[in-house]
Amino acid sequence: MPTYDYECKACNHEFEQFQSMKDDTLKRCPECGKDRLIRLIGTGAGIIFKGSGFYETDYRSSNYKKAAEKDKKTTTPAPKETKSKKTPAKKDGN
Numbered sequence: 001m002p003t004y005d006y007e008c009k010a011c012n013h014e015f016e017q018f019q020s021m022k023d024d025t026l027k028r029c030p031e032c033g034k035d036r037l038i039r040l041i042g043t044g045a046g047i048i049f050k051g052s053g054f055y056e057t058d059y060r061s062s063n064y065k066k067a068a069e070k071d072k073k074t075t076t077p078a079p080k081e082t083k084s085k086k087t088p089a090k091k092d093g094n
């Protein structure tokens with residue numbers, strides 16, 4: 001039987017529940033008794049996207065911006081104001 005993670009949106013209580021996949025999702029929070037439970041597993045990737053997912057999007061878009069900027073003004077050397085760990089790729093020809 002799979003274990004499902006639930007979180008209560010009313011009191012933020014989190015717990016795991018063994019359930020058959022045929023069972024209905026729980027709604028009532030055992031802590032506060034309100035019907036505010038959401039099931040985290042299955043949609044987990046969607047719900048936790050504020051972590052790694054967001055970062056990845058941000059990373060990609062910043063890369064994209066850099067590329068666009070580089071493309072826009074190829075004659076100007078890249079400013080050093082970016083605080084990325086890696087140095088941005090140098091122009092071809094060095």
Ligand SMILES: [Zn+2]
Binds near residue numbers: 033
């Ligand atoms: Zn609750």
